[in-house]
Amino acid sequence: MMRDTIILRVVTKLLLPVILIFALYVQFHGDYGPGGGFQAGVAAAAAIILYGMVFGIPAAQHVISKSVVQIMIPLGVLIFAGTGVAGLLLGENYLNYSPFGSHSEAGQHLGILIVEAGVFITVASTMLAIFYGFGGLADEADAAAAEKSEESEE
Amino acid sequence: MTTILADLNYWVTVFLLVGGLYIVVAHGNMIKKLVGLSIFQTSVYLLFISPGKVLGGTAPIIAEGFDVYSNPLPHVLILTAIVVGVATIALGLALVVRIHKSYGTIEEDELHDLESDA
Amino acid sequence: MVITVVGIIRAHNLFAVVMLGGVYSFLMATVMVILDAVDVSMTEAAVGAGMSTVLLLAVLHLTQTREAPLRHTPAIPLIVCLLTGGALVYGTLDLPPFGEANAPQNQHVAPYYIENAEHETGSPNIVTAVLASYRGYDTLGEVTVIFTAGIGVLILLASGLRPRRRKNVDSEQDPKDNAA
Structure with missing residues (x-):
C-alpha cells in the first residue's frame, strides 16, 4: 500500500486524534446536536481504518487486536440487551429506562447514554472486523503476488 | 405546474429505484450488482425522508425560537437502515471474494459456463 | 445525482x-x-x-x-424496469405533495414525539430520543442485524481460503489484477 509516503504518514498522525475526539464528541453530544452511537462508531472505526491503510494492517492490529474486536462485537449487543433486562428487573417494561434515575427524565437520559454506548461499541468493532477481514486478505494476495514475481524473475 | 413540482421528489426516487433495479437485473458483474443494490437502497432512504420534510420547518432538534420541526420518525428509521445497509453490503462482498477464490471469476455468465462444463 | x-x-x-x-x-x-x-x-x-x-x-x-x-441484449430487464417505474409513477399521483405539514405521515405519532421528547427523556435531539428510547426495540434489532452481518463476514473470510477447485481461468489472471 502507501507505507512509503511521508506526507501521508505525517498528515495521518495529525488527523488521527482529531478524528477520534470528533467521534467521542459525536457520541456524547448526540443528545443535544446531531449524532449518536451509529455515527460515532463509524467515525471511530474510520480513524483506525485510516491508520491501517497508511501504516499497514499489522500496525492497526497492534492498536486494537483482532481478538479484542471479536469480543467487542457481542459486548455491545449485550450492553443494549442487558439495559433492557435491568429495566425489567427494576419493575418496568423491557427497554424502559425510567427507573434508572431519581426521576423518570434522568433515568431516560442515562438509559439513552448506555444504549448509545452499546450501539457505538458494536458498530465500531463490526466495521473494524470487516476491514481486518478484507484487508488481511488483500495483504495475503499481495504477498502471494510478490512471491510469484520473485519466482518469475529467477 | 404545481403538481409537477410537488411530486418531483417522488419521481427522482422512482428514477433512482428503477436505475438500481436495472443494474441488479441486467448486469452480470457481481460488484456492479452490489453497487446497484446500494443505489436501490438509497432511493428508499429518499422515499422515507422526503415526505417527512415540512416546508418552513427545521431539523428536529428542540431549540429556542423554532416551532415547526420536520418529522423525526423517518430519520430514525433510515439512520439505522444505512448502517445495516453497509453491513449487508459487506456480507455480499465477502461472498463475492469467496466466489472469486473458488471459481476465479465474478461474472455470472462465466460462472454458468463453468457449471455447465463441470 | x-x-x-x-x-x-x-x-x-x-x-x-x-x-x-x-x-x-x-x-x-x-x-x-x-x-x-x-x-x-x-x-x-x-x-x-x-x-x-x-x-x-x-x-x-x-x-x-x-x-x-454483456452477452445478451438487456431488452427484457429494460422492459421490466420501465414497467415497474411506470407503475410507481402512477402510484405517486396519490401521494401527498412535498412539504405538507398536514400530510398523514406527519400527523400520526410525530407531533407527540416533537412535543414530549424533550421533557420525557431530557434530550433535545428528538432523533436520538426516539432512536434509543421510544423505539428501543427497533434499534436493538438493528444492532443485532449488524452483529450478525459482522459474524457472517468473519466466518466467510476466515474459514480456509485455499481454493477448492482451480480452473485454468484464474492462473493467468492474478498478476495484472494485483497491479492495482
Whole structure:
C-alpha cells in the first residue's frame, strides 16, 4: 500500500486524534446536536481504518487486536440487551429506562447514554472486523503476488 | 405546474429505484450488482425522508425560537437502515471474494459456463 | 445525482463505478441536509461515502477491475424496469405533495414525539430520543442485524481460503489484477 509516503504518514498522525475526539464528541453530544452511537462508531472505526491503510494492517492490529474486536462485537449487543433486562428487573417494561434515575427524565437520559454506548461499541468493532477481514486478505494476495514475481524473475 | 413540482421528489426516487433495479437485473458483474443494490437502497432512504420534510420547518432538534420541526420518525428509521445497509453490503462482498477464490471469476455468465462444463 | 446513476450504469471500469458510487453518496448526504435530516446526512457521508468505498476498493483489489461486456441484449430487464417505474409513477399521483405539514405521515405519532421528547427523556435531539428510547426495540434489532452481518463476514473470510477447485481461468489472471 502507501507505507512509503511521508506526507501521508505525517498528515495521518495529525488527523488521527482529531478524528477520534470528533467521534467521542459525536457520541456524547448526540443528545443535544446531531449524532449518536451509529455515527460515532463509524467515525471511530474510520480513524483506525485510516491508520491501517497508511501504516499497514499489522500496525492497526497492534492498536486494537483482532481478538479484542471479536469480543467487542457481542459486548455491545449485550450492553443494549442487558439495559433492557435491568429495566425489567427494576419493575418496568423491557427497554424502559425510567427507573434508572431519581426521576423518570434522568433515568431516560442515562438509559439513552448506555444504549448509545452499546450501539457505538458494536458498530465500531463490526466495521473494524470487516476491514481486518478484507484487508488481511488483500495483504495475503499481495504477498502471494510478490512471491510469484520473485519466482518469475529467477 | 404545481403538481409537477410537488411530486418531483417522488419521481427522482422512482428514477433512482428503477436505475438500481436495472443494474441488479441486467448486469452480470457481481460488484456492479452490489453497487446497484446500494443505489436501490438509497432511493428508499429518499422515499422515507422526503415526505417527512415540512416546508418552513427545521431539523428536529428542540431549540429556542423554532416551532415547526420536520418529522423525526423517518430519520430514525433510515439512520439505522444505512448502517445495516453497509453491513449487508459487506456480507455480499465477502461472498463475492469467496466466489472469486473458488471459481476465479465474478461474472455470472462465466460462472454458468463453468457449471455447465463441470 | 441522476447523472451519476446513468454514469454508473454505463461505466465498465469497476474503479469508475466505485468512485461514482462515492460521489453519489456525498450528493445524497447533501440532499439529506436540505431535507432537514442532519443525523441521516452524517451517517450517509460517513458510511456510504467512506466505509463502503473503502470496502469496495479492497474487494476490487482482491478480484478484478473490469466488467465483462454483456452477452445478451438487456431488452427484457429494460422492459421490466420501465414497467415497474411506470407503475410507481402512477402510484405517486396519490401521494401527498412535498412539504405538507398536514400530510398523514406527519400527523400520526410525530407531533407527540416533537412535543414530549424533550421533557420525557431530557434530550433535545428528538432523533436520538426516539432512536434509543421510544423505539428501543427497533434499534436493538438493528444492532443485532449488524452483529450478525459482522459474524457472517468473519466466518466467510476466515474459514480456509485455499481454493477448492482451480480452473485454468484464474492462473493467468492474478498478476495484472494485483497491479492495482
